[in-house]
Amino acid sequence: MISAVVQPLWLALYQGEAGPPHPRARWLAPRTPRWLALLPSPRLDLIQTADLLLAVIAFFITSSQAADWDTSSGNGHFLMAAAVALPIALRDRWPLWAWRAAFLALPYSVWVTSSIGVRPGDPPYTFLMAVSYLLVTYSVAVRCERRITVAVWAASVLAAWIIHPNSLAVATVLVTVTVLFGHNVRVRRSATAQLVVEERRxxxxxxxxxxxxxxxxxxxxxxxxxxxxxxxxxxxxxxxxxxxxxxxxxxxxxxxxxxxxxxxxxxxxxxxxxxxxxxxxxxxxxxxxxxxxxxxxxxxxxxxxxxxxxxxxxxxxxxxxxxxxxxxxxxxxxxxxxxxxxxxxxxxxxxxxxxxxxxxxxxxxxxxxxxxxxxxxxxxxxxxxxxxxxxxxxxxxxxxxxxxxxxxxxxxxxxxxxxxx
The missing domain is CATH 3.30.565.10 (Histidine kinase-like ATPase, C-terminal domain)
Structure with missing residues (x-):
């Protein structure tokens, strides 16, 4: 019984691996323009490009926001910005590692926002922190097996309860909807891939x-x-x-x-x-x-x-x-x-x-x-x-x-x- 609970958490936090990415539709991977001919791939992945662009935007906005909270914090605002932006940049290639980075960086980000960024009693999450975490959680649900996805959901809900019990209901609803949506996408993609295999056979x-x-x-x-x-x-x-x-x-x-x-x-x-x-x-x-x-x-x-x-x-x-x-x-x-x-x-x-x-x-x-x-x-x-x-x-x-x-x-x-x- 204990092993059935501990093993999925161990896989989610350390040993597990995400599955291969789903093949991109042609319109999501057009040929690389001539002015970007130095890129290693002959096709431009629009999903990865959008993630990188969003990560850069999240980095600068979070860095600027944290610096406004406390100008005496030195380079601390850069660390918090990296904790928000890095998981977004990693989520397509390494979704499980991106979630691990977001989950492990969560205590530091919450400490910063609780100390200098929000009023007492308010949830210690910024909008970009929530977006970053939900994005990597969605990627895990799409690319990982069900027991790892359930462990990620359980760890997220437990962390939300520990960090700010008053916002547990909202956090649970957001994480649950994200996980269910991602898992549904995974099931549909698997069914489509199986149908393609059967048609080929x-x-x-x-x-x-x-x-x-x-x-x-x-x-x-x-x-x-x-x-x-x-x-x-x-x-x-x-x-x-x-x-x-x-x-x-x-x-x-x-x-x-x-x-x-x-x-x-x-x-x-x-x-x-x-x-x-x-x-x-x-x-x-x-x-x-x-x-x-x-x-x-x-x-x-x-x-x-x-x-x-x-x-x-x-x-x-x-x-x-x-x-x-x-x-x-x-x-x-x-x-x-x-x-x-x-x-x-x-x-x-x-x-x-x-x-x-x-x-x-x-x-x-x-x-x-x-x-x-x-x-x-x-x-x-x-x-x-x-x-x-x-x-x-x-x-x-x-x-x-x-x-x-x-x-x-x-x-x-x-x-x-x-x-x-």
Missing amino acids: TQEAIGAQSVLEERARIARELHDVVAHHMSVIAIQAEAVPLKAAGDPAQLEAGLADIRVLSLEAIAQLRQVLGVLRDQDGRTDTTPQPGLDRVAELIANARAAGLVVLAKLPGSLEGLPAAVGLSAYRIVQESLSNAMRHAPGATVVVDIGRDEAGLRLHITNGPGVAPAGAPGAGQGLVGMRERAALLGGTLDAGPVPVGGFQVTATLPVDGTTQRRSG
Whole structure:
């Protein structure tokens, strides 16, 4: 119990430290004028400047007032003036030390005013003494923790009671209002600072989420490009020597097809990676593939040994680029999966357009050759994400008679609300 009372007083009078100053508003810290260029700071702190000006005014007024009280007091009036002015000058940089200086100098100032400055029975405080003390008390309440502020209030009220009990009520009201006002300012500033921190964290979280979404988008594009083209290249690299059977012309034609596919894969990889700007700020703006290039996918799949039956829409006018790209990638991934897991199978690609949007239906039967190793399933995840980002749906799974089917609906005319994420 005693420690709970003594420790705050010890902190207030000796060991405690004030918190950092609150950042100044721009209008309170303008740039230093050219004629004050010798100042160490590039900005002129108007609060500190006002404190210094007030301290100088308080010093000269108090010094003159004390000298008028007793011309025989020598340099005593300068000491009293310093006791009033110094805390004002220190209160912004070192508020707690400023209060300590004012509190410790209070007995001397009261002794001077009681001895030669006021009539018996009147409060031994001058107006500037009260202003100086209340200013430093306010600074303590704004910059120090609550227990130190309470200790400063208690010490001030106790000193007022000891020095002049008749003015205790007025002194208590003034100190209490000053402390409460300063503490309220401290609480509001802390809440504002916390709000700024939370807003910054929210912005960082939004930025991180955007980065993750962009990484996921790039990963989908890379997977679709690499998986499809590498599957076709691998199958053709295995099939070309068998088809050529030692015929140089067929071997050369097969290798030429592989080269074309490789160059196409490189070109699409550059398009995907073009979203990442280089140090000069350039980016690749080559159009991404759409449904107008589905015929190329089907031709590549047929060259790799699949039997592809295609039913394509007669017109693709008015089709958004995002829908065309997603449809292209879904067909591409479906054909790639058929090549890997059902070599030589028959694939039916049915693309149509109705009131619900763009409809895709890709079905493959069982393969005629051993299937490759099962994948990690990222292709199916990517297809579902593409459909979901457009507000569409995608279902994929095996069919009872053997094989696999993918059914997707992508909204085109806003019939389905697009989801943001």
